[in-house]
Amino acid sequence: IESLAEARAGTADSPGTWAPAVAAALGLPAASALGPAGYYADLAAPHSRRHVRVCAGTACFAAQAGRHLPDVEHELGVAAGRVSPDGETSLQTIRCLGYCYTGPAALDDDTPCTGRTLTGQLAGRAPSRAPGIPVADDTGDPVLLGTVLAGERPWQVWPRTVTAGRPDEVQREVAASGLRGRGGAGFRVASKWEAAGRTPGTVVVANGDEGDPGSYADRLLMEAEPERVLEGLALACFACGAGRGVILVRSEYPLALARMREAVQQAYADGHFGPSVHATDTRLDVEVVAGAGSYVAGEETALIASLEGDRGCARPRPPYPTRRGLWGAPTVVNNVETLASVPWIIARGGEDYARRGTPDESGTKLVCLSERFARPGAYEVELGTPLPRIVTELGGGLQDGSELAALQVGGPLGGFLGPDALDVPLTTAGLASRGAALGHAGLVAFDQRVPPREALRHIWQFAAAESCGACSPCRVGSRRGLELASAGTPPGPEWERLGRVLAEASLCAFGRRIPPAVRSLARAYGERLPGWES
Ligand code: SF4
Known part of the structure; x- marks a missing residue:
């Protein structure tokens, strides 16, 4: 590619x-x-x-x-x-x-x-302007932003862990932490590592293909905490018995790509990677690969297809990547933010991590607030933090005294909440109770200036543009939905048929998530989207 x-x-x-x-x-x-x-x-x-x-x-x-x-x-x-x-x-x-x-x-x-x-x-009439990401911690002791916010030195854990030679301890601490994948699926990290079974030839892939519009958490980590991501990757490789790590960074993030490449080069120079890591018999080779622009390629089977030089389309499972993944090898795919949590867990202990968040969804999460907020930026919060606190206290509500019309959570296919439906905790379960998904936890505020029908059209535009085209329900259905939405077609039998086909016959979660996302938008706007209230 x-x-x-x-x-x-x-x-x-x-x-x-x-x-x-x-x-x-x-x-x-x-x-x-x-x-x-x-x-x-x-x-x-x-x-x-x-x-x-x-x-x-x-x-x-x-x-x-x-x-x-x-x-x-x-x-x-x-x-x-x-x-x-x-x-x-x-x-x-x-x-x-x-x-x-x-x-x-x-x-x-x-x-x-x-x-x-x-x-x-x-x-060329104005100088180019791109302010850095505003960051803040709401936990009192950041897990993910320790270097940025607390000036912690990177690479404190890996040298002593690899020297001690106890991969089982890394596995045990991560299991005790209850850490779940931060890329959206929320699978238990320790279970995924275990599924690969320390099989020879195992590969660990750091997924830096952050595609959910509204989230820039992975960009922040790769640009500002690249060593933390790499240290997490090294620990994951060690726990999984993998001698090879691959980081896929999306091409839309050129600075993140450059920072990750520099950090990998430095890690080799400092002995963190190489044929004999820190003079042990552990070998670790790590490379950075650039993506080429595909939302679906962030899904783990599509990511593997992309790394193999193929179209980044989702592949049927089983076999799961932990059995047969990159070039047929057992492959563990972990999101960048997931891996960035691991050094803290090993340094402080899994139980300490598990005390944060909720019993079922432990730890912290980077939440990204969009430009419409009075205080946009990336906030590290504990999972379970009430959504109103994030929107109102951290984000300061909307700027210019605008009113919140709808809040998109977790990307266009994550779902929308109306202003009267925010009283849930920031967890997968809390958001699911309102028909939304946590995804990468990007929060995009829509104010009254966005016509609800344009918001509806935006979802279908996204779906039609980003469908990978591997299965016809989604390839054709997403385009048909865009046609109907553009024509202002009111709800009726054709929409219902389309929703059923997408939900029941799509090959991957992308197509299956379109109908619930549209339903959540209709719920959020209520009577402001006439005909869609129910
Ligand atoms: Fe591709 Fe959509 Fe089918 Fe998923 S549901 S495989 S994104 S065409």
């Missing part, structure tokens, strides 16, 4: 003109390159000398009710997905760039431009 991305750079030609040569150089048939080249957004989009990626993710959409996209197209004189008449500029829409706290956002080549003056920045 990286070879294809290199070939793509700087050419507005279609993949058919450059992808076959990449395959030939690798001794592969042309189809093996044409498939991925037509699939990944970065590879399929034409690239001119100047390539602008504008965010069409939910937080940027909510910031100006979606008006920034036509404004950018007008300013640059090029439609999204096209090249300007003079051939100099190409424009690509992205969901999302991780600047949800200061949107709308764009990357002008790799230079971020954000905020109300976005079009002026892209036109």
Whole structure:
């Protein structure tokens, strides 16, 4: 995929003109390159000398009710997905760039431009502006942001753990902590590690393909705490008996990609990775791989397909990746935030970690608040923190005295809550009781300026654009939903049929989550979305 991305750079030609040569150089048939080249957004989009990626993710959409996209197209004189008449500029829409706290956002080549003056920045009338992520701790003792907020030195745990040579103790502490995956599925980490069974050849993959629009927690960790992520990966490899770790970082995060690469290089130089880690007989090889733009490739089977150079489509399970994953090897896929929790757990003990949060959902979580909040930013909170505290006390409510119309939790397919439905704890179970999902815990506030029908259309646009296309219920159904929503079709038998097909016949959770997300939006807006109240 990286070879294809290199070939793509700087050419507005279609993949058919450059992808076959990449395959030939690798001794592969042309189809093996044409498939991925037509699939990944970065590879399929034409690239001119100047390539602008504008965010069409939910937080940027909510910031100006979606008006920034036509404004950018007008300013640059090029439609999204096209090249300007003079051939100099190409424009690509992205969901999302991780600047949800200061949107709308764009990357002008790799230079971020954000905020109300976005079009002026892209036109060169204003200096480019991309403030750092505001961060705060609500726990009194951060697990994830120790380096950023408390000045802790990285790499305090790994050298002594690998020297002690007790992987079973790492496994035991993580089991005692009750840590669950932070990527959305919430599977118990210790159970996943156990399922790989310390089989020789096991690989651990750090999933840095944070696709949920509204969340920038993984971006923050990879940019500001890359050593913590790597230390967590090293500990996970040790516990799983894996000699190889891979970190996939999405291409929409160029700074995170650079930081992770620098941190890996430094870790080799400091003896944390290599053929004989800290003079022990533990071997650990770690590499960083760049994604190429696919939401679904964040799902673990799709992520593995992507790392194998294939289209990033979900694969049927079983076999589960812990039995047969990357190149057929047992593979443990853990999200970046999950891995970043592990050093603290090993340093302080699993039981200490388990005392935080709730009995069923222990620990802390990074919650990301969008630009519409008075105090947007990433907050480390204990799981179980009441949602009203996060929205009102930490986030300060909405800026400019705006009223909250709906709150999106966990990405467009996570779900929406109305302002009268916020009285739940921030847990998977608490949000599920309101028909929403925790996902990556990105909270995107919609105010009254976003017309409810546009919010509905936004979900279908997202679904149609990001469906991987591997199964027809979702591939065709998401496009049909967008057609119906764009035409303003009121609820009725066709919507019902569509919802049933998506929920019952989609291959992966992406398609199955579309109907509940739409239902949650209808509930959140109530009578403000006429005809959809029930
Ligand atoms: Fe791909 Fe959608 Fe089918 Fe999932 S449900 S495999 S995203 S087409």
